Amino acid sequence: MSTAVHRPDPDAELIGVLRGRSLRVTSPRLVIHRLLRDRDRHVTADEVRDAVAETLPGISLPTVYATLELFEELGIVRRVQAGGGAVRYDPRIDTHHHTVCRSCGRVEDFDGSDALQTALMDAEAGARRDGFAADGAAVVLSGLCADCRAAS
Amino acid sequence: MSTAVHRPDPDAELIGVLRGRSLRVTSPRLVIHRLLRDRDRHVTADEVRDAVAETLPGISLPTVYATLELFEELGIVRRVQAGGGAVRYDPRIDTHHHTVCRSCGRVEDFDGSDALQTALMDAEAGARRDGFAADGAAVVLSGLCADCRAAS
DNA sequence: ATGACTGCAAACTCTTTGCACAACA
DNA sequence: TGTTGTGCAAAGAGTTTGCAGTCAT
Numbered sequence: 001m002s003t004a005v006h007r008p009d010p011d012a013e014l015i016g017v018l019r020g021r022s023l024r025v026t027s028p029r030l031v032i033h034r035l036l037r038d039r040d041r042h043v044t045a046d047e048v049r050d051a052v053a054e055t056l057p058g059i060s061l062p063t064v065y066a067t068l069e070l071f072e073e074l075g076i077v078r079r080v081q082a083g084g085g086a087v088r089y090d091p092r093i094d095t096h097h098h099t100v101c102r103s104c105g106r107v108e109d110f111d112g113s114d115a116l117q118t119a120l121m122d123a124e125a126g127a128r129r130d131g132f133a134a135d136g137a138a139v140v141l142s143g144l145c146a147d148c149r150a151a152s
Numbered sequence: 153m154s155t156a157v158h159r160p161d162p163d164a165e166l167i168g169v170l171r172g173r174s175l176r177v178t179s180p181r182l183v184i185h186r187l188l189r190d191r192d193r194h195v196t197a198d199e200v201r202d203a204v205a206e207t208l209p210g211i212s213l214p215t216v217y218a219t220l221e222l223f224e225e226l227g228i229v230r231r232v233q234a235g236g237g238a239v240r241y242d243p244r245i246d247t248h249h250h251t252v253c254r255s256c257g258r259v260e261d262f263d264g265s266d267a268l269q270t271a272l273m274d275a276e277a278g279a280r281r282d283g284f285a286a287d288g289a290a291v292v293l294s295g296l297c298a299d300c301r302a303a304s
Numbered sequence: 305a306t307g308a309c310t311g312c313a314a315a316c317t318c319t320t321t322g323c324a325c326a327a328c329a
Numbered sequence: 330t331g332t333t334g335t336g337c338a339a340a341g342a343g344t345t346t347g348c349a350g351t352c353a354t
Contacts, residue, residue, distance in 0.1 A: 119264070217320075
């Protein structure tokens with residue numbers, strides 16, 4: 001039971017990636033990384049700031065943005081542009097899509113069917129044939145969430 | 153040859169719709185409507201303002217936004233949220249999607265396959281089953297446009 | 305010690321709001 | 330004439346930038 005690595009320390013994981021790129025291991029990076037793992041839900045920069053401020057009271061929004069941008073480059077989060085409000089950062093890396101409520105702005109995950117996935121890959125291939133080097137497809141369903149529909 | 157309506161006057165069309173809702177026929181509405189017909193391409197509010205300013209020098213951005221919002225309600229344009237920049241207003245009402253260049257922000261149309269359309273409708277139906285009243289599906293392919301790829 | 309990273313403040317872009325005047329019906 | 334729509338100015342949300350100081354290496 002000594003070299004148990006069944007559930008690797010997420011910090012250690014991040015530290016490895018940062019070291020591998022000669023980037024510095026700093027408190028904001030560690031704390032934000034933990035937050036993303038704990039929430040496992042797309043969050044806005046503001047939400048990250050508020051949540052992280054409990055641990056690092058001095059955290060600044062520019063640092064949050066810089067860190068999330070870095071994490072995006074590292075493949076730790078994905079930017080999600082859904083609806084008109086703030087950009088979301090999604091710790092779910094696997095292929096999935098989003099619903100956005102036209103009324104309250106709420107954004108939820110939604111897993112596409114295999115057929116959708118195939119059709120999107122075909123669409124990317126088609127775009128490439130036209131000279132556009134597609135590297136990602138995002139689907140956003142808009143409408144009314146259950147709560148807003150009940151309230152109206 | 154008197155009652156020729158083969159190519160109905162777009163102004164007359166808009167005027168009819170406005171009258172039908174007891175809305176007023178004003179210069180900004182007519183001129184912006186014409187612009188959208190002429191361009192037949194998704195435009196930003198800023199682009200509309202610049203283009204319309206040639207005809208109506210005093211046009212204001214709030215009026216442009218108000219008019220585009222009205223046109224959206226009337227089903228004349230569709231809001232397109234693609235990439236990080238400004239919202240686009242698309243005079244193409246029929247179902248189609250968009251590519252957005254990660255480098256220059258350029259947005260282009262792209263027609264999905266029937267398979268994609270079917271898969272999206274299935275996705276909407278699935279979301280409805282989960283309580284989300286989906287009424288639209290938008291696909292955005294991100295990547296590098298031909299120009300930006302050539303330049304890199 | 306050195307340079308990357310942070311925090312602060314300020315700027316910037318896009319969009320909306322409040323209010324008085326103009327103009328459509 | 331009575332509103333509806335417009336223009337102006339200003340505010341607002343979200344994000345980025347510049348710079349001085351701090352801290353990981």
